[in-house]
Amino acid sequence: MQFKSKKVIYQVFTRLFGNTNTTNTPWGTLEENGVGKFSDFSDKALEEIKGLGVTHIWYTGVPHHALVTDYSKYGISADDPDVVKGRAGSPYAVKDYYNVNPDLANDPGKRLEEFQELIARTHRAGLKLLIDIVPNHVARNYEGASTPEGKRPFGADDDVTLVYKRDNDFYYIPDQAFQVPDIPEEFKPLGGDAHPLSDGYFDENPAKWTGNGSRLAKPNFNDWYETVKINYGVRPDGSYDFDTLPQGIDEEDHNVHYQFWQDKDVPGSWEKFRDIAWYWQEMGVDGFRFDMAEMVPVEFWSYLNSHIKAKNPDALLLAEVYNPSLYRDYIKKGKMDYLYDKVELYDSIKHIMQGHGWTDHIPVVQKGLMDIEHHMLHFLENHDEQRIASPDFAGDAEKGKPAMVVSATISTSPTMVYFGQEVGEPGAERAGFGSPTRTSIFDYIGVPQHQRWVNNKKFDGGQLSEKEMALRDFYQRLLNFTVKSEALMGAYEEIHFYNKEHTPGYDHRLLSYVRWSEREKLVVISNFDAERSYDCDLKIPGHIVQNWALEDGTYSVRDALYGEENVLEIKEGVGHIPVKLEPLQSYIYAVGD
Incomplete structure (x- = not known):
């Protein structure tokens, strides 16, 4: 019997991935601090990423964005540091959608060819790839x-x-005319270094609206002042200057959406982004991650995504949407495959990891999202979020273990891992623009724990500590299991509240649920407590035992992570598994005969 397996997306910040330079001078130049290249994703590197249990790579920061390094000898115009964040620039301030970041090429004059070679290597490794499109600005x-x-x-x-x-x-x-905002001293362009264009002035007359919607000619420093907002036919009063979707089309597939738009006159910006998406698809890109999708009308997404799917029905479309009231519209009307599950699952798990949340909330989140659970991408880190090991998040990468088990196994949705997460990267560097806890997306910097895995581009973890190696081994075991498990694409039911009521010693630092398919039955239990062990008789409610057609008696169970054997005893129609959980330990018990 065929089944669609879980997807695992590995997000890499492309210019940081292969950088082995350890200088890490704040506001350092490319020459001082180094930069990673497309070529760093060698066959060996990609083989190791796939071996982690990955199905898709999201290459972050590929489109040519504004940056300060001088590439004038390649015919690339200079960018003004007054409207560039950091020295290496934000990947979300795209300057040319039909080319790639020159930083990433060994020969910037052949940067597009080098990216095409990376596409070929990625596919050869059995992986699919995503790049960013940023339609809002x-x-x-x-x-x-x-x-x-x-x-x-x-x-x-x-x-x-x-x-x-x-x-x-x-x-x-x-x-x-546009005026550069008043910038705090610690965020001065290039850290205050001299530059011929760094004079507090940028020539833009008339001024344009800023990317986050600011209508001021002199935006605030906290506005996205390095970007300008795209017009999608939304009038300044918020009304629409385009056709809206007919009632009921939200229940139709992308083909119906595509046909709907064929005779419609749409704003020019819609067609421009359609052409951009098609350009990258024709080059071999397998999907896109869309930045700040909720700031763009859902009708545009219906138009764009149906046109993308017309080219490739299997294209993976992932969007950043943070307003839960919009989730269903952007999935059903906008034809997104997956949305960030930040406000619901991520935020809940983060509170638990930090010690001031209860696991009781997680089954409630899952119940509320059950109709769209497959479309909610799960993650614990990405380029916008704090690193688990940073003091402001959990302070210890080990605390991510139970969270990762839950994130990766509680639903049929994809799992995303951010490069370096699997070796406990804390994001401690002061790179320049921005502050530690997040690995910098604005400056040239090295990523120390990750660099120890890179090991001078051997990509074998040769410099990792034993603890870091063990952490990566945990991620590898977990992710590889998820992409092979039928049950994780099957049914789910929480048994947490049943055990809180019926199992002495079971409390709100534990979480348990079951997953099953016709051929595989799993019992998952995780301990989020970093100090306390648990010894309890985990119970499987009678209606699940009956659904699984288990008779009174003893069945073997085996942990899918480390192979530990245990027993499931059915007594009077209720299942019992004697569980001893160390701090931060999880079991994924597969039920045998």
């Missing part, structure tokens, strides 16, 4: 210098005398 100095003949860059044909026009790509502030 582009770099304030967007040029689109590589835009193909017959296409037009964003803003090239705008009427800049108007605040709004449907087919303008940007919103304008007529008769006012």
Whole structure:
């Protein structure tokens, strides 16, 4: 019997992954601190990533974004540090959607060819790949210098005398020039280093609306001042200047959505992003991660994603949406495959890991999302979030173990891991723009624990400590099990509250549930307490025992992580497993004969 297996996405910050330089000077240049390259994802590196249990790689920071390093000899225009965050720049301030970041190439003049070679190596390794598309905003100095003949860059044909026009790509502030915001001393461009363009001035007249929606000619420092907002035919008063979706189409597949848009006149920005997505698909990209998707109308997503799926029905479409009231619209109307499960599961698990949350909340979250559980991507780290091992999160990567078991096994949804998470990277470096606890996305920096796994590009973990090696081994065992398990794509039921009521010694630091398919039955229990052991008689309720067609008697159970044997005894129709859990330990018991 065939079954669709779990997906595991490995997010890599592409310019950091292969960097072996350990200098780590705050605000350091590329020459001082080094930078990773496409070529660092060698056959060996990709083999090891796949061996971790990964099915997809999300290469973060591939499209050409604004940065400060001088590439003028390659015909690349200089970027103004006054509207670039950090020295290496934000990957979410894209400057040219038809090319890739020159930092990532050994020969910047052949950067696109080097990325195409990476696509081929990735596929050869048996992996699929995603890159970012950021439809809400582009770099304030967007040029689109590589835009193909017959296409037009964003803003090239705008009427800049108007605040709004449907087919303008940007919103304008007529008769006012852009002013660089007042920037706190610690965030001064390049850390205060001299640069010919770093003068507190950027030539933009008239000013454009800023990416986060600020309509000020002089945005605030906390606004996304390095970006400008894209116009999707949303008038300044919030009303729409395009066709809306008909009632009932949310229940239809992408083919129906595609047909709906065929005779519709859509804003020019929609077509531009469609062409961009198609360009990368034709190059071999297998899907996209969409930044801040909820800031863009859901109708646009119906249009874009149905056009992407028309090219490749298996394209993986992942979106950042943080408002739970919008989840179903962006999945059903917007045709997203997966959304970040941050506000529900991630936030709940983080509170538990930090010691001030109860596991009781997790089954409640799962029940509330049951109709869309498959579409909610689970993660504990990504480039926006604090590292588990950072003091502001959990302070210890080991505390991620029970959380990772739950995150990876509680639903049919994909699991995402951020590079370095599997070896306990704490994100402690002061890179420049921004502060520690998150690995910097704005500056050139080395990632120490991860570099020990890279081991001078042997990618064998040769410099890892025993504890770091054990942690990576845990991730490898867990993720490889998840992609092979039928039960994890099957049914779920919590047994947590039953055990709280019927099992002495079981409390809100434990979590338990069952997963099953026709051929596989799993009992999962995790201990989130970092100090306390538990010794209890875990119970399987009678209706589950009956559903599983188990008779009174004894059955063997085996832990899928480390192979430990135990027994499940059915007495008077109720299951009993004697469980001894050390601090932060989990069992995934597979029920045998």
